[in-house]
Amino acid sequence: MIGSLVATGRRRKLAAGSQRALIIVAAIFAGWVIYANLFTISDPLILGILFVCGIYTIMFVAIGATPTAPDKVPFYDWALTLLSLACGIYFFVNAGAISDRISLLNPFTPAQLFFGSALLFLTLEATRRTTGMGLTGVVVLFLLYNQFGSYLPPPFGHGISDFTYLLDILVFTTDGVFGVPIQVVASYVFLFVMFGTFLSKAGGGEFFFNLAALVTGKSRGGPAKIAVLSSGLYGTMSGSPTSDVVATGSITIPVMKRLGYKARFAGAVEVAASTGGSAMPPIMGSAAFILAEYTAVPYQEVVLAAIFPAMLYYLGVFLQVHFRAVKEDLRPSEGEVPTFVDTFRTGWVFVIPIAGIVWALLSGYSPTFTAGVGVLAAVVAASLLKATRLSPWQIIEGLGETTLRILPVAGACAAAGLVIGGLSMTGLGMKAANVILTISGGQAVLTLIIAAIVTIILGLGMPTPSAYILAAVLVGPALAELGYPILQSHMFLLYFAIMSALTPPIAVAALAAAAIADEDPFKIAFSAVRLAAIGFLMPFAFIWNPGIMMLGDTLTNTVALVGGVLATAAIAISIEGSVGIALRQIERLILVAAAVAAVLPYPIIALGGIAVILVISVRYMLLLRQRASVETA
Template identity: 60%
Template sequence: MIGRLFDTGRRRQFDGAFRFWLFAASAVFATGVVYANIFALPDALLIGILFVCGIYSLLFLAVGASRHSPAIPSVFDWVLSAASVACGIYFFMIRGYLANHITLLNPLGADQLFFGAVLLALTLEATRRTTGPGLTIVVLVFLAYNLYGHVLPPPFGHGYIDFGSFIDTLMYTTDGVFGVPIQVAASYVFLFVMFGALLSKAGGADFMFQLAAALTGKSPGGPAKIAVVSSGMYGMISGSPTSDVATTGAVTIPIMKRLGYSARFAGAVEVAASTGGSAMPPVMGSAAFILAEYTGIDYRDVVIAALIPALLYYLAVYLQVHFRAVRQGLRGIDQADPILETLKSGWVFVLPLAVIVWALLVGYTPTYVAVYATVALVIASFFTRRTRMTPRGVMEGLGETTLRMLPVAGACAAAGLVIGGLTMTGLAMKASNIVMLVAGSGTLPLLLFGAAIAILLGMGMPTPSAYILGAVLVGPAFVAADIPVLPANMFLLYYAVLSALTPPIAVAAFAAAAIADEDALKIAVTSVKLAAFGFIVPFFFVWNEALLWQGAGLNIAIAALGGVVAVVILALALESEMAHWLRLLCFVAAGAAMAPYLELSVPIIVGAAVLGVIWWRRGTLPLIRTPGEIAVRSDS
C-alpha cells in the first residue's frame, strides 16, 4: 500500500477518439499559453494560476496514478481533473481580490482556505505522478516543517505558522506554487518545448541524426560519434536527458553494439552525450531559464557563458570515444550521405536554429526568441513536401507540447512549494549558515559541499527542481564566500544536470539500460568516466571566469585553448595504457592548462601544441595502440 502511495505514474498511451480529444484539448491549452505570453499581459500570479490549473486538468487524465493504472482514466482521475478546473475557475473569479490582497494582513475566508488546500493537495498528487517519490517526500518534509517546526528547539525551530498563513503564502502569492519556477515553465520553457515538439514533428530529429552521420559516421567508431553529435543537437532542444536517450539511443545503441562496442559502453556513450544537452546552448534546458529568471542575469549572457564549457564537454566525450575506437579497431558505418547533400535536404531545420542564435545576439527576450524560431520553422517547412506541416500536424505538435510539459509543471510547482516554505520559515538562511559552518572558510570545501548537495538533490528530482533548491540552499553561502553570481549558479546547474547520470539513481542510465540490455549501474559508472570533464570543469570556471566568456578577449582565448589542451590530455589519460604516476601527471597538466595563471597555462598549451604537431607528422597517437600494434607487441 505504501509502495503504491509513492509510486510514479506513467503517461498513458491512448488510441481512437479519446486520444484525439486529449490532443485537441492539449492543443487548445497550448494555444492559450502562447496567446497569453505574446498578446495578453496579466499579472504573474493570475497566469501562473491558470497555467497550473489548466495543465493539472490534463495531467490527471494523461498520467496514471501508478505504473499499474489502466489505460483509460478512472473515476478518481476525472474527479481530480474536474477539481483542477474548479480551482482555476474559482481563482479567476476572485482575480480582483488577488490583485488587492495583502498577504498575512487580510485573513483568508473559508472558501479561500478550501480551494487553496485543494490546489495544494492536487499539486502534491501531480508531483507524485510525474516525478516520483523523491521530490514528493522532500516537499512533504518541508511542508511538515512549516506547520510543526515551531516545536523544535533553537536553532532549528521557527515561529508558529497557522494554517491560514501557510495556505496564504503558498497558494495566494508568487512566493509559493506560483513563484519563479512555474512562471518560467509557463513562459520561456513552454514556448521552447513547443518549438522542439514542432521541430520533431517536421522531422528535425531525423535530420540531426543524418547530419551527425554525415559528419562523423565513416570515421573510426562512427556510430558512437553519431550518438555524441546527434544527442548533443537533440538534447539542446529537448532539455531532457531521459527523452534524448529514448529518442536517439533507440537508433545509435543497437548500431554501436552491432559494430563491436560493448553494451555497457554503447549505453554509456548515449547517456553522457544526452545528459550534456541540458547545458548546451543555444536553448539548454528549463533549468537555464530558471537560472536567468532567478538571478536576474539576461538569458543571452547565460547562453554565452555556457558555450565554452559545453563545447569542451562534448569534445571530451568525442575524443574518449575516438581513442577507444582506435584502440579497439572499431570501424565506422559503411554508408553516410555527403554533408552538403544532407544540409541541402535539411536546410529548413537549420534556418530556425539560426534564427534562435540571431534573436539571442540581437537581444530579444527568450519569449520572442522561441516565437520567432517557431514561426521560421513553420514557414520553412512549407518549402519541401517531406517537412510540410499540415494543420493536423501543428495541432498534434501543440498537443505534444502540453504533454511534454506535464512533468516539468509538476516539478516546478513542487519546487515553488519548497521555496515558499524556506522563505516563510527563514530556513534558507539557516541552511546557508550551516553549509558555511560545515564547509569551513575555504572556497574549495564549500564548492565540494555545494556539488554534493546539487547531485544528491538531482538524484531524487528533475534538474530544474534540483538546481533551484540548490541555489536557494547553497547559493547564499557561495555569495558570502565572494563567488560571483554567474559562476556560482552555473556551478550548481552543472551538477544538477550531471545528476542524471550519477549512480546510484542515474535516471538516464536506466533509460539506456532498457535499450542496451545491460545493467543500469554498470552503464552509469562508465558514463561518469565519459563525463569526467563535466565533473571537473565547474571548479575551473569558478576559478577562471574566462571559461565563462568573462573578461578580456585574450584571456578568454587562452582559457578556451587551455580547455582544449586539457580535454585532449584528460581523454588520453582515461583511454590509454600508462603508468599510474604518468596518468596522475596528465591530470595535473590538464588542470594547469585551465588555470587562470598564464605562467602555468601558457607553457602547457605551447608544449602540448608542439607534441601534437610531432605526433601528427608521425601519424600516430601516444599510448593509444591499435589491435594490430598490440598483436605485434605481444608476438615480440
C-alpha cells in the first residue's frame, strides 16, 4: 500500500550513446534556462510554458512509466515526448496571441483547447512518474472538486462547472500550472541546483565530509557526529532529504555499522541529519524559495530568520547523538582522521563559491543573480587547482545533470500549481481555514497543533515543496486569521513540511536509508523522529517568540539566543535520560518544563527557565567530575 503511494517511474539507464545524447540535450536546455533568467526579460507565462514543455520533453525519455520500466524507450513514451515538444512549439509560436488574450472572456480556438488539454494531461502523467500516486491522487481529487464541486451542498460547494473555465485558469494564466511554484523552479531553484551539481562534481561533497571528520572524527560517537555535520553541510547543496540520505548515507551508514552501531541507529542518524538540510541556510531547499515568493518576503530575510532555528535543529540532533554515544560507549572513528592541512589542501577552493553566495545575499542581490554568482564562482574556483578542475565534458555533464535532477521538483511544482489555481477559483482555501478554526474553537495552541498535523499528513510521501504549498494554501489562512506574522507562520508550515520526510508511516527519507542500512524503514523512521524531536518542537517556539528568528529587539533576541541553546540541550538530555549519569524521571520532566519556559517571549519567565536548566546542568557536571576523580584515585 505505502510502496504504491511512493513508487515512481524508473530512471532509465540508456545505452552509452543514447545517454550521452540525452545529457547533451539536457545541457542545451540548462543553457537556455541560464540565458532566459540572466540575460533576457521574458513574459512569466511564456517562460513557464516553455520551461515545463522542455522539462516534459526530456522527462518522458529519462523516466519510465513504472518502477519496472525497460531501459529502451517504448513508442508511447516517444509519443508523449513528441506531444510535449509540439505543445512547446505551439505555445512559442503563438506566444503573442496567448499573452494578449483576455482570460475567461476570449473563447478558445480548437488548437488552444487541444494543446491546453494536452498540457494538463501531460502534467498529471509527469507528476505520477516523478512523485508517485500520493501527490497525483491529491491533484486529481482537487481537479474533480473543481469540476464537480457545484453539486456539493454549502459551504463546500461552488458555482464553477465548465471545463473550459477550469482549463483557462489552470493552463492559460499564471495562477495554475505556471504559477509561483513553477516560476520559482524555472529560475533560482534551477540555478541553485546547478550550483550544487557543479560543487559536487568538483569534489565539494568529499570536502564537506572531510571537514566534518576533522571536527568530530576522534570524539566518542565520531562516525554518527560526522554523519550529522556532513549531511547538514551537504544539505545546503542538495536541499532534498532523500537525495542527501543517498549521497552521504552511502558513506556514513556502512561506517557506523562496521564500528558496531546498530543499523536502526545508523539509519536514523542519517535520516534526521539529512532532513534538516532543507532548512539549512544559505541555500536551504526549493520550498524556501517558494516561501519567499509566495509571502513576498525577500529571500535574504528568510535566510537570516532561518539561521538560528537551523542551528538549533542540528544542535539538538548532535547532542542526542553525543549523549547516546556516552551512554552506550560508542567508539570513535577507526583509522586516520584527515588533518586540517589535508582537508584544506584542495578544499579551500570550495569556500570561495559559498562565500560568493553569502556575499551576494547579504548585498541584497536577487536570488536569481545570487545563484548565478554561485554557479560561476563554483566553476571558476574549481579551475584554480588541477585536482578540482572540470573538463569541458564535465561542465556539459553538470548542466545536463542539473536538468535531470530538477525533473521531480518540476513535476511536483507543476502539479502543486494545479492545486493552487483550483483553490483560488473555488475559494476552498478559506473554507478549509474556517473548518480548522471551527474545530479548534479559535484557540491558538490547538490551531497550531492541528496545522502541524495537517501539514505532516499533506507531506506524507510528497516532496517538501508540494507539502509546503498545499499547507500554505489550506492551512496558512487559518494562521493569518489568528494574527500570526506571515514569515513566522509560513516558516512554521515549512518546518513541518520538511519533517514529514522522516515521519511514519511513509517517511520517504527513511525508505532511502533502509536500503543502505538493511533495516526496517519503520524502525529507522521512529528512531529518526526521536533524534529530530527538536524539529517538531521548535516551530512552536519561533511562532510565539520572534527572538528565536532574531526578529525582536536586542533584549528579546539575546534572551531567545541563550534560552534556545539551553532549551535544546535540556530537551536532548531529557530524551536520552543520561549525561553519562542517568537522570531521575522527575529531573527529566523538570528539564522539559524549564525548556518550554526558556523560549517563551517573556524575559522574566525565560530567565527563570534558563536558571533551572543551568542549576541542573551544574549539578551533573559536579557529579561527573566527582566520579572521574574517584575513578582516577
